[in-house]
Structures are given as C-alpha cells and as structure tokens.
Amino acid sequence: MAQRPAVRDAGGVGDTAFGELLRDWRRRRRLSQLDLALEADVSARHVSFVESGRSAPSRAMVLRLADALEVPPREQNHLLLAAGLAPAYAERGVDDPGMAAVRAGIERVLGAYDPFPCLAVSRNWDVLQVNPGTAILLDGVAAHLLDKPNALRIALHPDGLAPRIRNLAQWRHHLLSRLRREAGVGGSAELLAEIESYPGGEDCSTDLGGVAVPLELYRLDGVLLTFISMVTTFGTALDLTAAELSIEAFLPADDATAEALRASPTPV
Template identity: 75%
Template sequence: MTSTNIQTPIGSLMRDWRLRRRVSQLDLAIEADVSARHLSFIETGRSVPSRAMVLRLAEALEVPLRDQNQLLLAAGLAPAYAERTIDDPEMAGVRDGVAQVLDAYHPFPCVVVDRTWNLLQANAGTALMLQNVAAHLLDRPNALRITLHPEGMAPRIRNLAEWRHHLITRLRREVTVSGSAELAHLLAEIESYPGGMEPVRDLGGVAVPLELTADDGTVLTFLSTVTTFGTALDLTAAELSIEAFLPADARTAAALRQRSGQTT
C-alpha cells in the first residue's frame, strides 16, 4: 500500500491565513498594494502568484517565516528561508550572541526556548527554578511543562493561578497567530493541568510577577523579559526566544546574588 502526499493549493493556504488574521480581501489588497481582483484569482486558483507576490502577501498577513516557506512550496517555488541546526558552523554568531545574553543575566535565571517552548539552554541561575522538578520533566525539557506541571515548579509558585493565566493566554495567542498544530496540542495539555486561572488582581502593576518559593522558604519575585532575533533569516534563529527572569525587588536581587557568591 502506498500513500500520496497531496499539497494544499497556494490559494487555499493564502485564504486560510487571511481568514485567520480576520482580514477581508479588499483590506489585504490595499495593504499589499495589489488589486482585489488579482487576489481573488490567487485564492480561487485562477492565478498562480509569483515569488515576490507570495512574499508580499505573507508579509502583509504577518505569516511566520516557516509558514512563508510552505506558501512558496505550495506555489511551486523554492523556500526563502534556510533551517540550520544550532550547531551548524554558520550559526556561530547566533550561538555567541545567545551565550553572551545568558552570561550577562547571571545570576538571574535566563533560558532559551524554541518555537514549541522546548528548553534548549539555560544559565546557572536557572538551577534555582529547577529545584525539586521531577526527573521525567527534565528528560526532554519543555519550559511550559516544567513551569505548570504539578510535579514541576507549580507547587512552589505562590501566585500559580495568575501565572497560569499569563502563560496560557500567551500560548493561546501564539496558537492563533501561528496556526501550529504542535502548539495547539501543547495548549490542550497545559490547560489540563490543575492550578486554576485567575487574571492579575492588581492591574496597577507594571507586569505580571512570578512569585516563587525557594528551598529555604524565601519568596522570590520575578519579572520576565523576552529577547528574539528580530532580523533573522534562518528558521532556527528566528524561532529562538531568550527569556530572562529579573528580580522585581531588592530582596530578590540580594538573595540571588548571595546564592551565586556575588557580593554586589
């Protein structure tokens, strides 16, 4: 028995992305500076778009780079963006940049994740966050599983319902923007974990804090910040996120520095 891989037509894919973005044909045509008639012909398969047209429409719809490649392939064109492994010699600049960011944040926790939240790298300060995390969660570590699984960090997160609300809302947004089946499956799994969902109580704050109890009972409060490679032309680099957890108060900063042996 053999199976046939049927390629979804470019017109159908383009229409799916337009509907996902909730944009009308006319609005997209105006944004991409093309005629609405030509766009209609593309979506119905009466016209095959050029490479430049695919990329222009994809940019207007804010299609992720990985999916831009799929659009090009569906149009019978070569993909625009390469995908190298992080160990590839041509990725040396990316590796060096990531290492510098991780080192710069020490002793504050900082992690590197890919597009599905798999944990790729972490600095020494992250060890504090991984205390008492079950071994099976570290075999193929995923940042969301480690954080919200009942055998992960969840029992030590004092504001778990708030932090769950923050992360799940963020993940839902990523699922909507990307249309990724992998992220959708991850979302369903994360939503099944216990812990509740509670919007931030004090909307006067500057950001959602992470309140984590350390092994000695100290409550550490963090604010997170995310760094990405905004001009990346490689899929691996474009899909990397570096998330740092900065102390939200002087007590947390002092505790982290003391644990790392720093005196200032």
C-alpha cells in the same frame, strides 16, 4: 525545478493549495480581500485572482501578502511551497557550523543576565541552554521533567514549579495565553492540550499596575522571589531555528529578590 500545483478548474475558476492557505490566513486576520489588498498595496482584483487560482503569484507577491498578513516564517515557507516556489527560510540545528553566530549571541545574552535566571527555548518551548542563575528555577523539579526539559512543563506541571508559585492561576493564564496565540499560528496544539490539562486554574488579573504579570515563586527554603520576564528574539533571522528561538530572562521585580539572587552561591 519545482512545479506549481495544478489549478482545479470549476467553471473557469479553481482553488489552488496556495489560494486555500492565503484565504485561511486572511480570515484568521479578519480581513476582507479589499483590506488585504490595501495592506499589501496591490489591487483587490489581483488578491481575488491569486486566491481563486486564476492567477499564479510570483515569489515577491507571496512574500508581500505574507508580510501584510504577519505570517510567521515557518508558515511563509508553507505558502511558498504551496505556490510551487522554493522556501525562503532554511532550517538548521543550533549545533550546525553555520549557526556559530547564533550560538555566540545566545552565550552573550545568557551570560549578561547572570545571576538572574535566563534560558533559551525553541518554538515548542524545549529548553536549549540556560545560565547558572537558572538553577534557582530548577531546584526541586522532578527528574523526569529535566530529562528532556520543556519550559512550560517545568513551570506548570504538578511535579515542577507549580506547587511553589504563589500566583499560580495568574501565571498559568499568562503562559497559556501565549501558548494559545502560538497554536493559532502553527504552534503545537498537542502541547497546548497537555498544559491545559494540568491543575491550577486561570486568573486574568494583573499586578505591577498592569505593566507585567509577575512570577511569585517560593524558593525551597520558603523565601519568596518575585520576577518579571523579558523575551529576546533574533529579529532579522533567515533561518527557522534562529527565527523561532527565544531567550527569556527572569528579572527581579523587587530589591529583596535581587539581593537574594546575588547572594545565592554559583553552582559548581
């Protein structure tokens, strides 16, 4: 049976690993102890006690506080472990037999979007699976980027799509903003630093009336394609792999792009 971490006494009040993590998340969300108490429907006194180590939280309390703080699933596991409790989320590979329903769901979504590009990526943006329509996004990408494909490297590396993206600074800002948010809640700081080192600048302006940031990409033959992206996730997943997996579809933003994609030959 897992044991709760020992409380470090300091005049009757000591921090625990859980208390330190909880305080960190509360400060990230810019909440006071009272704010968190109101969000979680508990007393501010109890929040203070579990944060200082004077009270050991129950499993239900850890999850209630995590929900109030909008803590991602992987980090919820860290909170539970820090409190000496079993994690809530398992983690299995996509190829695990128990993930058959997830694999089937990915296949259905990818197939439904074809001939429009659609790909499934992991929490670190590693490409897990693509549909045939994605070939148009991979044409001309250097082989070293396709060996272990990562969607951000393919999009923004100078040997990837970057030289053919007409609004590169705008698209870079869009992707880097997402990556920075993810890095702030447990995402890869190393990947962020790498992607930020690529050339291209940033432009925070938007198009399409501010509704979405378009991807304006020149095909290898010079034809301009314009996309908007839409992300699908497994909202009720109880496995980390499924919870952190996302499926990104690139939909035509104009009739010319839709016609060009429908006219493209299906790769053999």
